[in-house]
Amino acid sequence: MGDGKTRAHPLKPAAPLPYVDHFGLSPSDLRAVLSLALSSGGEFAEIFMEHSTYDFINMEEDIIKETAEAVGLGLGIRVVRGDRTGFGYTNDLSMDKVRKTAQTAAAIARGKAAHPLMPPPLRDRTSRASRYLVRRPADKASLAEKIGLVREAYDAARFFDPRIVKVKVHHSDSLVHICIANSEGLLVRDTRPMVKLACVAISEDGGKRESGYWGSGGRVGLEFFRDVRAPREIGEEAAREAIVLLGAVDPPAGEMPIVLAPGHSGVLIHEAVGHLLEADFNRKKTSIFWNKMGKRIGSDLVTIYDDPTIPSYRGSYNIDDEGTAPRRTLLIERGVVRGLLQDKLSARLMGGAALTGHGRRQDYSHWPIPRMSNTYIAPGVDAPDDILRSVRKGFYVASLSGGQVEDSGKFTFSVSLGYLIEDGQMTAPVKQATLIGTNIDILQKIDRVGGDLAFGLQTGTCSKDGQDVPVTDGCPTLRIAGMTVGGRS
Amino acid sequence: MKGRKTARPAPALRDLAEELVAYARSCGADEAEVSVVDGYEFNVDVRKGRIEALIEAGSRSAGLRVIRDKKTAYASSSDLERATLRRLVRNAVRRAELGNPDEFAGLAPPAKERIEAASLNLHDPSIAALDSRTKIALARETERLALRDKRITNSYGATFATNEIRSVLALTNGFIGEYEQTYCGLGVGLQAGDTDHRVEDSWSSSKRHFKDLESPEEVARKAVERTVRQLNPRKIKTRNVPVIFEPTQTSWLLGFLFGCVTGTAVYQKTTFLEGKLGQRIGNERVTVVDDALIPGALGSHPFDSDGLACRRTVVIDQGVLRSYLCNYYAARKLGLASTGSADGGGVGPANFYLRPGPGAPTAEDIVAGTKTGLLLIRTLGHGLNSVTGDISRGAFGLWIEDGRIAYPVTEITIAGNLGRILETIEAVGRDLEFLGPIAGPTIKVAEMTVGGQ
Numbered sequence: 023m024g025d026g027k028t029r030a031h032p033l034k035p036a037a038p039l040p041y042v043d044h045f046g047l048s049p050s051d052l053r054a055v056l057s058l059a060l061s062s063g064g065e066f067a068e069i070f071m072e073h074s075t076y077d078f079i080n081m082e083e084d085i086i087k088e089t090a091e092a093v094g095l096g097l098g099i100r101v102v103r104g105d106r107t108g109f110g111y112t113n114d115l116s117m118d119k120v121r122k123t124a125q126t127a128a129a130i131a132r133g134k135a136a137h138p139l140m141p142p143p144l145r146d147r148t149s150r151a152s153r154y155l156v157r158r159p160a161d162k163a164s165l166a167e168k169i170g171l172v173r174e175a176y177d178a179a180r181f182f183d184p185r186i187v188k189v190k191v192h193h194s195d196s197l198v199h200i201c202i203a204n205s206e207g208l209l210v211r212d213t214r215p216m217v218k219l220a221c222v223a224i225s226e227d228g229g230k231r232e233s234g235y236w237g238s239g240g241r242v243g244l245e246f247f248r249d250v251r252a253p254r255e256i257g258e259e260a261a262r263e264a265i266v267l268l269g270a271v272d273p274p275a276g277e278m279p280i281v282l283a284p285g286h287s288g289v290l291i292h293e294a295v296g297h298l299l300e301a302d303f304n305r306k307k308t309s310i311f312w313n314k315m316g317k318r319i320g321s322d323l324v325t326i327y328d329d330p331t332i333p334s335y336r337g338s339y340n341i342d343d344e345g346t347a348p349r350r351t352l353l354i355e356r357g358v359v360r361g362l363l364q365d366k367l368s369a370r371l372m373g374g375a376a377l378t379g380h381g382r383r384q385d386y387s388h389w390p391i392p393r394m395s396n397t398y399i400a401p402g403v404d405a406p407d408d409i410l411r412s413v414r415k416g417f418y419v420a421s422l423s424g425g426q427v428e429d430s431g432k433f434t435f436s437v438s439l440g441y442l443i444e445d446g447q448m449t450a451p452v453k454q455a456t457l458i459g460t461n462i463d464i465l466q467k468i469d470r471v472g473g474d475l476a477f478g479l480q481t482g483t484c485s486k487d488g489q490d491v492p493v494t495d496g497c498p499t500l501r502i503a504g505m506t507v508g509g510r511s
Numbered sequence: 512m513k514g515r516k517t518a519r520p521a522p523a524l525r526d527l528a529e530e531l532v533a534y535a536r537s538c539g540a541d542e543a544e545v546s547v548v549d550g551y552e553f554n555v556d557v558r559k560g561r562i563e564a565l566i567e568a569g570s571r572s573a574g575l576r577v578i579r580d581k582k583t584a585y586a587s588s589s590d591l592e593r594a595t596l597r598r599l600v601r602n603a604v605r606r607a608e609l610g611n612p613d614e615f616a617g618l619a620p621p622a623k624e625r626i627e628a629a630s631l632n633l634h635d636p637s638i639a640a641l642d643s644r645t646k647i648a649l650a651r652e653t654e655r656l657a658l659r660d661k662r663i664t665n666s667y668g669a670t671f672a673t674n675e676i677r678s679v680l681a682l683t684n685g686f687i688g689e690y691e692q693t694y695c696g697l698g699v700g701l702q703a704g705d706t707d708h709r710v711e712d713s714w715s716s717s718k719r720h721f722k723d724l725e726s727p728e729e730v731a732r733k734a735v736e737r738t739v740r741q742l743n744p745r746k747i748k749t750r751n752v753p754v755i756f757e758p759t760q761t762s763w764l765l766g767f768l769f770g771c772v773t774g775t776a777v778y779q780k781t782t783f784l785e786g787k788l789g790q791r792i793g794n795e796r797v798t799v800v801d802d803a804l805i806p807g808a809l810g811s812h813p814f815d816s817d818g819l820a821c822r823r824t825v826v827i828d829q830g831v832l833r834s835y836l837c838n839y840y841a842a843r844k845l846g847l848a849s850t851g852s853a854d855g856g857g858v859g860p861a862n863f864y865l866r867p868g869p870g871a872p873t874a875e876d877i878v879a880g881t882k883t884g885l886l887l888i889r890t891l892g893h894g895l896n897s898v899t900g901d902i903s904r905g906a907f908g909l910w911i912e913d914g915r916i917a918y919p920v921t922e923i924t925i926a927g928n929l930g931r932i933l934e935t936i937e938a939v940g941r942d943l944e945f946l947g948p949i950a951g952p953t954i955k956v957a958e959m960t961v962g963g964q
Contacts, residue, residue, distance in 0.1 A: 078585075082779065085611035088583045088856070091602055095590035096570070105561065111568040113589040126567045129643075165609050188780045224780050224898065233781065233898045273903070275926065275962040276749040306558070308665055308702060310709065387570065424893045426905070429702070430709040432922060434892030434905030456894040456903040456924045458962075462707075508894075508903050508924020508962035 160195035178257030234263030273455035273509030286478030288495025301368035320465025330395035348379025398496030402471025472499030558668030667700030761951030774841025793933030803861030810948025
């Protein structure tokens with residue numbers, strides 16, 4: 023908590039460089055390890071070092087029930103030769119163990135070194151500018167202050183309505199220091215903050231029970247909860263959803279017009295488009311999009327970007343987990359496939375495609391793969407009210423709890439709160455529905471796009487190949503001419 | 512690339528755990544719990560005959576719970592430097608002060624009985640002795656056999672993985688326990704069909720003992736069958752029909768049920784089964800057991816994270832809810848006894864399964880006895896709500912007409928309610944197999960809404 027930075031190896035003399043502070047490895051140590059990693063013929067070697075601190079507060083049943091603190095320390099070493107990757111990791115950062123990890127990763131190459139063994143001198147390319155706008159760092163704030171935020175959200179939910187019977191509020195914040203060194207001479211660091219405050223409220227009425235969820239945060243400081251989103255609003259929104267659901271009906275079943283609320287409905291774009299434009303699925307030709315570059319796959323109202331550079335968003339970063347400076351990447355332009363989300367391995371194996379800065383990993387014990395960051399559909403020109411009024415009978419998606427896609431383009435997303443649309447008006451609330459479709463089909467059926475682009479809750483996490491990374495999704499109000507709603511009849 | 516012949520030195524872990532417990536007490540903790548885990552992981556991915564990735568790594572972590580004045584704080588670390596761990600202990604004791612007293616906080620009293628880890632047969636020494644060449648060859652052979660089938664048009668690759676884990680738990684009440692366990696797994700993922708009409712599926716076998724693992728032939732055959740049976744699917748109109756769950760599907764349904772019978776969910780009111788103890792919640796075909804003592808099974812273990820001996824618990828007995836699964840904390844809150852189910856701060860399953868009754872039918876019998884219905888083979892998405900029991904997921908299946916599989920169906924949804932499903936299970940098959948720690952046989956549910964066009 024208040025103890026500041028940790029040194030992994032108190033016996034080593036303190037040095038002024040932050041990566042030495044955190045990891046006890048000097049640039050010349052790192053260069054020697056990289057050289058060892060290349061010693062059996064690897065073409066590329068990389069050391070990813072990570073030191074993280076994490077704080078957590080749980081309030082339930084009207085008490086601060088528990089707090090937790092976690093420290094993560096480790097490094098992963100990757101050696102690539104052709105399309106083969108060797109990988110090892112350790113959380114013992116003694117030079118002996120680090121060298122052994124390098125040898126393990128090097129074993130993939132199983133040959134003679136074809137290159138000069140010693141990589142070029144490491145040059146620190148860390149930029150001074152950061153897109154994490156933090157005025158009151160959570161790691162420096164007192165636990166009492168964070169408990170204050172938790173209580174505010176808790177009380178707002180608890181006393182929102184007499185039918186709220188249980189409330190749970192979680193606060194978490196983390197600070198992750200990473201340092202990447204590779205055999206191309208790159209040495210780069212990033213220090214990434216993350217804050218999240220989330221509330222679950224349970225409502226009960228006449229034997230019926232429902233739950234509501236709301237949360238917020240991002241790569242921000244605690245000022246966020248004063249200036250942007252008050253904890254009170256988070257508690258109230260969770261409670262409001264739980265209360266509205268008490269009066270909700272079962273979803274209708276069958277194919278019907280869908281209107282998506284702005285913001286979190288971006289999950290649709292994340293699932294339907296984003297995953298299948300990750301470069302690895304296209305390099306391996308498992309994605310339905312692999313042969314569709316430059317081809318029209320959707321309505322010309324659909325333009326989609328992934329942008330890791332949005333200041334302080336949950337999915338944003340200064341550098342990706344391979345040390346590449348990220349850029350806003352155009353995926354779909356007016357219905358035409360224009361780009362992929364690349365990491366170093368796929369870009370090289372796809373004939374030297376440009377890097378986009380989307381190589382991400384969960385932590386040091388995983389290697390980087392192409393991932394999304396903040397994915398959104400660009401705003402159109404329609405007025406949201408006009409879009410709603412254009413539907414005589416359909417389904418309005420207000421709040422989503424997640425989704426999933428497979429490479430064929432079949433995808434689903436789960437609606438935690440929706441509304442029936444009757445004669446252009448939202449009427450009865452609807453609970454727990456799943457929507458299913460095939461991406462190309464649905465992208466062609468997007469026929470109205472609003473001008474009201476918004477992003478979701480800043481609490482989302484995306485899973486792929488067993489790795490979780492923080493992401494956000496955004497979209498304006500939009501209409502899909504027809505999609506299958508999985509309801510009960 | 513030789514096999515590893517030596518086990519890791521165990522006493523160091525045990526000493527570390529005991530030292531931290533003593534240190535926590537000296538810092539002012541009334542009670543403390545320290546767990547230390549040491550793991551070794553090997554993983555090889557082969558795709559289209561070539562090694563795509565090779566991972567080998569050892570890692571350690573420590574977890575800590577301290578209680579002072581009935582206030583609880585947790586900490587964990589993958590940095591096992593003594594200075595870091597001691598700082599975390601001191602912080603936790605200090606941080607506990609800022610919490611609120613909780614009358615139910617505290618360690619369980621020392622366990623009266625102990626289960627010998629050796630009797631559970633959780634550790635296979637032959638796994639550490641496997642050399643890399645053998646492990647790589649298993650993955651390569653599995654994929655090669657699968658790709659021989661001309662209907663298979665692409666591969667996600669095959670994986671062989673092993674894990675060796677040593678766990679130590681030390682408590683201020685004097686408990687100290689440790690055990691070793693192993694896992695190994697072999698799997699392959701495939702696609703069939705042309706580019707714009709692909710179908711996909713995978714199969715994997717996961718066991719504690721290498722000799723129990725399915726052969727490359729079996730894994731490849733199952734993966735191919737599961738993939739190609741989905742080729743040329745049709746869409747269907749929305750209708751209410753009986754739904755047959757394959758064992759892979761029964762297992763997620765049981766995973767959902769598990770979340771609804773934990774003591775934690777009960778006191779938090781996040782389960783529709785709150786207040787139902789002793790009541791009939793399903794028909795007489797439903798008997799669900801959580802058993803930590805099945806020798807060699809994936810979910811078996813000798814003691815839980817409270818240091819209590821694990822056991823066999825009948826959760827639902829012929830439709831009657833007999834027991835929630837509790838750690839010591841949840842049990843105290845609910846006025847029940849712990850079932851030895853503590854898992855970190857929460858409640859975890861051992862081997863949680865739906866038990867076939869005497870004379871249970873085969874899966875084939877169940878299909879043959881269904882005039883019209885859906886055989887559920889895969890699901891997509893997360894629409895499970897434990898507060899209400901509501902289920903709504905994307906689905907893939909095989910349509911049944913006149914007791915026969917007629918054609919695959921795609922782009923459908925299934926919707927229903929777990930409470931209703933338990934009441935209307937029409938058949939529980941005999942094909943129970945522990946593909947994972949949560950398992951069930953083929954079942955038939957009287958009616959669910961299958962959403963389509």
